[in-house]
Amino acid sequence: MLFSEDRFRQRDASYGSIEVICGSMFSGKTEELIRRMRRAQFAKLSVELFKPKIDTRYHDTYIISHDSNSIPSLPVENSLAMLAIGSETSVVGIDEAQFFDENLPDVCTTLANKGIRVIVAGLDMDFKGRPFGPVPNLMAIAEHVTKVHAVCMRCGAPATYSYRIAAAEQQLLLGEKEHYEPRCRACFFQHREV
Template sequence: MINEGIERPNIFQRGSIEVICGPMFSGKTEELLRRLRRAQIAKLKVEIFKPSTDTRYDATAVVSHDLNSIQSTPIETSSSILLLGSNTQVVGIDEAQFFDDELPVVCEALANKGVRIIVAGLDMDYTGKPFGPIPKLMAIAEFVTKITAVCMVCGAPASRSYRLAAGRETVLLGEKESYEPRCRVCFNLDK
């Protein structure tokens, strides 16, 4: 028999990658928190990470715009997740667009070891271009959930983050004073 001697993985220990993406104010972090809380209710060992540069609401907690939160570990580089998340069953990663390009490699390595990875982040920057490691993560993920917000101009489903603040740098931490969600049509009105 060809598969003789090959150990089959336990169906409950199979790793996977889930990506939750969309524009600002679409509820990505809320969905991440919901999935992580369900894992905690199931008594799974959960570790949560965020980039150390994201200090908008809290230095250590992942906090949604609705101020729901969960404690996390702020880290500088995605390789830290391999060290800190290796003995866990579920890894949550917020604001993934701010991580380095090694994040997909890290997520794949953990998923291959049986870890469930749940990643949330912006899929496009303020110019409408793919943002950071999110596109690569979407390509290797088993599950991708793309969430829309509400366009602040016309009320249609919004898939883009429109920058209100001046500046051309790709990363500009901000909230409603700096960004608003817009649909494709309204996003391109002011270009």
């Protein structure tokens, strides 16, 4: 059965969507999230931004990009806390998604099914080049996925990996340029054991 245009518009307006911005460290994920959220604010939409409470590298209550652009956010302990948003919220932004629990894809689906546009930014791979946290599952259910690239610090090629230069082995290590550098595939695997 074909949908009439009016029926399609009505159905489309009642559902939101999930967008994922992913890539390596220093690739501009947070910058792109802030840009999309500001555009929603310019359109006078009600927005809500979240970040993991553990991420205090730049500020406790702001999302701040490496280019020093910032936007206020609400730090939360876990993804379920995001379900307490107001009914007037049209757009939800989530930064550093890799630090959230495995409930994040379900939370994003619940929000999108309420008609909310959900924009999520996060690392898709950890420092070993393996899928990281809930981000790969979010990519699978998202309507839109944007993979951004950094510049390889070794050769200048597009970088998709976050190479850890610090000696730590735990998966979760909050850090910046003193702990990580972006690398392309060749430079990433050339300097590590697989």
